[in-house]
Amino acid sequence: MSGYGRFAPSPSGDLHLGNLRTALLAWLFARSTGRGFRMRIEDLDRVKAGAAERQLADLAAIGLDWDPLVVRQSERLDLYRAAIERLTAAGLTYECFCTRREIQQAATAPHGPMGAYPGTCRDLSESERAERRAAGRPAALRLRAAVTGFAITDELHGDYYGAVDDLVLRRGDGLPAYNLAVVVDDADQGIDQVVRGDDLLPSTPRQAYLATLLGLPIPRYAHVPLALNTAGQRLAKRDGAVTLRDRIALGETPAQVFALLADSLGYPAVTTPAELLARFRPENLPREPWTLDPNGLLQPSSYP
Numbered sequence: 001m002s003g004y005g006r007f008a009p010s011p012s013g014d015l016h017l018g019n020l021r022t023a024l025l026a027w028l029f030a031r032s033t034g035r036g037f038r039m040r041i042e043d044l045d046r047v048k049a050g051a052a053e054r055q056l057a058d059l060a061a062i063g064l065d066w067d068p069l070v071v072r073q074s075e076r077l078d079l080y081r082a083a084i085e086r087l088t089a090a091g092l093t094y095e096c097f098c099t100r101r102e103i104q105q106a107a108t109a110p111h112g113p114m115g116a117y118p119g120t121c122r123d124l125s126e127s128e129r130a131e132r133r134a135a136g137r138p139a140a141l142r143l144r145a146a147v148t149g150f151a152i153t154d155e156l157h158g159d160y161y162g163a164v165d166d167l168v169l170r171r172g173d174g175l176p177a178y179n180l181a182v183v184v185d186d187a188d189q190g191i192d193q194v195v196r197g198d199d200l201l202p203s204t205p206r207q208a209y210l211a212t213l214l215g216l217p218i219p220r221y222a223h224v225p226l227a228l229n230t231a232g233q234r235l236a237k238r239d240g241a242v243t244l245r246d247r248i249a250l251g252e253t254p255a256q257v258f259a260l261l262a263d264s265l266g267y268p269a270v271t272t273p274a275e276l277l278a279r280f281r282p283e284n285l286p287r288e289p290w291t292l293d294p295n296g297l298l299q300p301s302s303y304p
Helices: 017-032 051-061 077-089 100-105 126-134 178-188 198-213 244-249 254-264 273-279
Strands: 004-007 036-041 093-096 140-143 149-154 158-163 168-170 193-197 220-224
Touching: 004 017, 004 193, 017 036, 017 051, 017 193, 017 220, 017 244, 017 254, 017 273, 036 051, 051 244, 077 093, 077 140, 077 168, 077 178, 149 198, 149 220, 158 198, 168 178, 178 198, 193 198, 198 220, 244 254
Parallel strands: 004 036, 193 220
Antiparallel strands: 093 140, 140 168, 149 158
């Protein structure tokens, strides 16, 4: 294969074990199919000083490697502006003056997912838009979608049809929105395989549809199960000692943490990325979430 896979963390803090597991899976999917592997820092918001560097160090500590150039979204604003200009020139955008509270209180768009934008500003007249601008209301820019749903194919979930609404392309503060940036970045970087948590599966039809409007290729997708805490909720740093640095502080090694991640994927007693890559088969991956209790995670006899 000549394309690339990728991992694209937001530098809001240290990666927890669920994040590291997803990164490992993205690396395995890419390397097992002969693809390159790229790293992208999605730093348009929620940036914590030094977090990106610590995230990269943790990924390297468990044995992952990637192409030398690490891309940062904050350095790519011109690409996002150009994509928005193309959509605007084609008549596919409109200004939205709604606040988040107004959207939450409005009825959901017909046939849309819960919380989908109901189209409040879609058909405002020019005078109505001018009135809102004069009142000082910041305007986001939304896509004027021509469909209510779009189909994708996922390597783990099969054919998936999801809702599409008038998603935000540029936020009210002028920054490009996530759904636009990720589509532009993946195409520009040659990413043709996207492996990420299955909590992002519902938003994927929106991104695939947007790619078609921009004339960009749709990647191959694989949405993998998340790591959960013992209450069945998505794992978070508040759940205890769940980062690599936490585990090292408790006396564990990066090699032990890697072995734990490999075991969670159905490969017990595997201690190196090379060994795991040689044995990796996507069709054998667990389809259920990984439930993690940070208390007494590792047993020395099981994870040398």
